[in-house]
Amino acid sequence: MGCAGKAASAVVRGAPRDDGVARAGQSRIVSFQAQTSSPRSTMSAPPSQTMVWPVVWAFAGFASHSSTGPVTTPGTTALSRIPCPAHCGVADSRRTQRGAVRKSEVFARPPIPEDLVMLVLVVNCGSSSIKYQVREVTPEGSEPSVYTSSMPAINENVPLATATAGMAGGEVITKGLIENIGTSDVKDHTQALQILSRRLDEELGGRTIDAAGHRVVHGGERFSAPVLVNNEIIRAIERLAPLAPLHNPAHALGLRAIQKTYPGMPQVCVFDTAFHRTMPEKAWRYAIPEQWYEMDGMRRYGFHGTSHDYVTGKACEFLGIPREQFNAVVAHLGNGASATAIREGRSYDTSMGYTPLAGLVMGTRSGDLDPSVVTAMLERNPGMSAQDMNRILNNESGLQGVCGNSDMRAVAQRAGSGDRRAQIALDMAAYRLAKYIGGYHVAVGGAHALIFTAGIGENSPEFRALVCDQLGALGITLDPTLNGAPRGDVARISTETSAIEVLVVTTDEERAIAEATAGLVWERVKK
Numbered sequence: 001m002g003c004a005g006k007a008a009s010a011v012v013r014g015a016p017r018d019d020g021v022a023r024a025g026q027s028r029i030v031s032f033q034a035q036t037s038s039p040r041s042t043m044s045a046p047p048s049q050t051m052v053w054p055v056v057w058a059f060a061g062f063a064s065h066s067s068t069g070p071v072t073t074p075g076t077t078a079l080s081r082i083p084c085p086a087h088c089g090v091a092d093s094r095r096t097q098r099g100a101v102r103k104s105e106v107f108a109r110p111p112i113p114e115d116l117v118m119l120v121l122v123v124n125c126g127s128s129s130i131k132y133q134v135r136e137v138t139p140e141g142s143e144p145s146v147y148t149s150s151m152p153a154i155n156e157n158v159p160l161a162t163a164t165a166g167m168a169g170g171e172v173i174t175k176g177l178i179e180n181i182g183t184s185d186v187k188d189h190t191q192a193l194q195i196l197s198r199r200l201d202e203e204l205g206g207r208t209i210d211a212a213g214h215r216v217v218h219g220g221e222r223f224s225a226p227v228l229v230n231n232e233i234i235r236a237i238e239r240l241a242p243l244a245p246l247h248n249p250a251h252a253l254g255l256r257a258i259q260k261t262y263p264g265m266p267q268v269c270v271f272d273t274a275f276h277r278t279m280p281e282k283a284w285r286y287a288i289p290e291q292w293y294e295m296d297g298m299r300r301y302g303f304h305g306t307s308h309d310y311v312t313g314k315a316c317e318f319l320g321i322p323r324e325q326f327n328a329v330v331a332h333l334g335n336g337a338s339a340t341a342i343r344e345g346r347s348y349d350t351s352m353g354y355t356p357l358a359g360l361v362m363g364t365r366s367g368d369l370d371p372s373v374v375t376a377m378l379e380r381n382p383g384m385s386a387q388d389m390n391r392i393l394n395n396e397s398g399l400q401g402v403c404g405n406s407d408m409r410a411v412a413q414r415a416g417s418g419d420r421r422a423q424i425a426l427d428m429a430a431y432r433l434a435k436y437i438g439g440y441h442v443a444v445g446g447a448h449a450l451i452f453t454a455g456i457g458e459n460s461p462e463f464r465a466l467v468c469d470q471l472g473a474l475g476i477t478l479d480p481t482l483n484g485a486p487r488g489d490v491a492r493i494s495t496e497t498s499a500i501e502v503l504v505v506t507t508d509e510e511r512a513i514a515e516a517t518a519g520l521v522w523e524r525v526k527k
Helices: 189-203 231-239 248-261 274-278 290-296 305-319 371-380 386-395 398-403 408-416 420-443 454-459 461-468 480-484 509-525
Strands: 007-012 030-033 052-055 076-078 094-096 118-125 130-139 167-178 211-216 267-271 328-333 337-343 346-350 449-453 490-492 501-505
Touching: 118 248, 118 509, 130 189, 130 509, 167 189, 189 248, 211 248, 211 509, 231 248, 248 267, 267 509, 274 305, 274 346, 305 328, 305 337, 305 346, 305 449, 305 490, 305 501, 305 509, 328 420, 328 454, 337 420, 346 420, 371 386, 398 408, 398 420, 408 420, 408 461, 420 461, 449 454, 454 501, 461 480, 461 501
Parallel strands: 007 052, 118 211, 211 267, 328 449, 449 501
Antiparallel strands: 007 030, 076 094, 118 130, 130 167, 328 337, 337 346, 490 501
16 A cells, blocks of 8 residues: 555456446455554564455446346345436436445455555545645554445435544645646646646655545435445436536546546545435425426535534544534534534534525625525526526625625725725624524534634634624623634633533544545455
């Protein structure tokens, strides 16, 4: 794996298919290296010894279509065609009742070497850019949790605490950004990944990438857990494009580009929407005609799920409250912002909706808005298209629309200098968030904690104070000193007498994705 030392191999029988996914009776070599020079090493094998672990895995039931109808194999369950885009990852698909993975042979599995280090490439593909990070991930001495197949059950919710069990994200080896894809010498995502590959060859000094983890914005109603990628998974992500037209097509391009650049390397998708799959129907349904939901997937999905999930787990650990008993409100505040109600450790409601446009006042997004504003403006301006309206509400509204600036730091500075428009923009954003916090406190049956995270949530004591000053009815009081300089990845900023703990928790979505990737790859590919 990605470290110095002699290579060991997990040998998988047979030959891989063109899509890089082994089927029953097929396989490929998955290599990793044991870090013999590590001070943590307890392996007694000499550096030159090669460990060979026989592994067989099979993905049953993917792409089981025929021109005459579904092909049903023993042990599979036929799923009916569902026209709604939210379900489009499952139309006419086949999967086993116990999940998509079948082991055709079972071998004794040795314990995880304590000095094993995986190198995980974390990728966030945009329509014209690729943001990446390479991270070390090591086992924590316990087995990863067996939670899902590579195509989990539709209603199988898997929090990060389960998906990342047994794995600990370590040092960030390198990170970077490739921009202007399609509008520069970099023609497409495949070429961008080739550039990235050459860059990593130089930066990693001969170490090998073992797996890639992808942030995927929209999983619709299909994906409620991290999944191991094959061609059917990529096609499902593409079919969800109507729900995230700016994001999912780019994610699919990135997945296919890595298939070409790193043939056979395991890939895992972690979905922003997955954490919110636990919301009750009364929270995610819109009071609109039934067919809008059935045929077009119009419902609340929620976003920033990886971050909300991650900081919830960190807060539970800090406060010593079992996750299944933990109630909270999480405020993920960046240029895009959302609030989530956490009830018994799970997402119960969230401010973003069908798209990330709904909810809080954001840098350039309006947040909640009377739909009649949209129809009235379209009627009064015949030349305005739906695309124009979409651009205005997503890119020219929010703080930008109110005061002409989308950067919270600049807005706060202007407000401090007496700029009235900047002050009203801040007041609107804080008031909107305070309303959500109060409502979600009721929704979860009483919150143990209010959690601030992400760029603004972690770094703006002024905005945190502006919000919390409006929450006196909940018994919340901030300690000005602690709020002014939070310490550590999890910091308490409320007073000892505050009725609800107020925390600042540093989010790390890349670490969560890397750990989930390592855990799933280890469990499903290397055992």
